[in-house]
Amino acid sequence: MPSIIDSLSKSIFKKAMLTYKQQIAPHSYHVRLQSDALKGHRFTAGEHLRLFVGIGRDTAMNSKVRTYSIWRFDATTGTADLAVCTHSNGIGSTWIREVTVGKAIHYMGPKGKLVIDRAARSHLLIGDPSALSHLYAIRSQLSAAQQASGLLYTPDEADYYADLDGVRPFELARLHYDPTQALIDRAEQLKSTLPPALTIYLAGDMRVCQSLGRHFRQNWQHAEVRVKGFWMPGKVGMD
Numbered sequence: 001m002p003s004i005i006d007s008l009s010k011s012i013f014k015k016a017m018l019t020y021k022q023q024i025a026p027h028s029y030h031v032r033l034q035s036d037a038l039k040g041h042r043f044t045a046g047e048h049l050r051l052f053v054g055i056g057r058d059t060a061m062n063s064k065v066r067t068y069s070i071w072r073f074d075a076t077t078g079t080a081d082l083a084v085c086t087h088s089n090g091i092g093s094t095w096i097r098e099v100t101v102g103k104a105i106h107y108m109g110p111k112g113k114l115v116i117d118r119a120a121r122s123h124l125l126i127g128d129p130s131a132l133s134h135l136y137a138i139r140s141q142l143s144a145a146q147q148a149s150g151l152l153y154t155p156d157e158a159d160y161y162a163d164l165d166g167v168r169p170f171e172l173a174r175l176h177y178d179p180t181q182a183l184i185d186r187a188e189q190l191k192s193t194l195p196p197a198l199t200i201y202l203a204g205d206m207r208v209c210q211s212l213g214r215h216f217r218q219n220w221q222h223a224e225v226r227v228k229g230f231w232m233p234g235k236v237g238m239d
């Protein structure tokens with residue numbers, strides 16, 4: 001029998017259908033959702049959906065919902081592409097491994113704070129695999145006149161799945177332990193190639209985001225710094 005939380009949430013969340021699922025890296029799946037309620041939405045790169053992944057599991061509400069960035073959005077068909085990683089082995093990872101095409105998905109959104117800065121002339125994007133689709137979405141909405149550089153940090157090169165156009169546009173930083181100093185060194189090398197009116201986006205491991213954010217705010221005062229930690233050891237289901 002469905003729990004009261006499940007029944008209540010189903011009536012509050014909007015409903016979509018999973019129309020596509022493909023594993024694209026050892027720890028990443030590409031999925032597509034379709035919902036008539038998404039039709040006509042004016043998508044801003046950096047928005048996400050909150051998915052009710054914990055239906056049927058006897059857990060508290062905050063353990064049932066997980067946030068996933070929109071990789072690509074089509075307002076005409078009401079479809080959203082997402083990339084879901086499984087490094088965490090939490091409820092979201094279990095959900096993505098088990099869910100099948102044709103299943104109903106309950107969601108909230110789209111909304112988001114780590115969104116594209118359309119006014120910036122240059123963009124520096126830094127993240128881990130959980131943030132890769134988010135950074136791809138921002139890159140895809142930049143005009144030809146805007147310049148972008150990106151750094152993907154991960155211990156495992158296999159985590160670097162390609163963007164939907166087949167390219168891997170970011171520099172890979174294959175780092176095992178705390179990658180902060182190595183990322184700062186690499187960013188400092190890129191600095192002269194990034195013209196003013198620069199916005200820096202930091203996403204992924206909260207600890208790395210915070211350390212990098214401190215560095216850029218102190219030392220790159222000409223840049224706007226936008227930060228969003230996607231996960232943190234000991235915390236679950238961050239929004």
Ligand SMILES: Cc1cc2nc3c(=O)[nH]c(=O)nc-3n(C[C@H](O)[C@H](O)[C@H](O)COP(=O)(O)OP(=O)(O)OC[C@H]3O[C@@H](n4cnc5c(N)ncnc54)[C@H](O)[C@@H]3O)c2cc1C
Nearest residue numbers: 067069085087088090091092093231232233234236237239
């Ligand atoms: C704004 C926002 C956008 C996000 N977008 C995406 C996205 O597009 N794709 C995506 O996969 N995730 C994204 N996330 C993270 C996602 O919401 C989940 O937190 C993540 O998938 C883990 O869920 P889980 O239930 O599997 O593990 P949880 O139960 O949440 O966590 C279990 C444990 O695993 C750790 N953990 C979580 N993530 C990782 C990781 N990547 N590597 C190592 N350890 C980890 C946690 O700290 C925790 O200790 C986003 C988060 C936010 C806040």
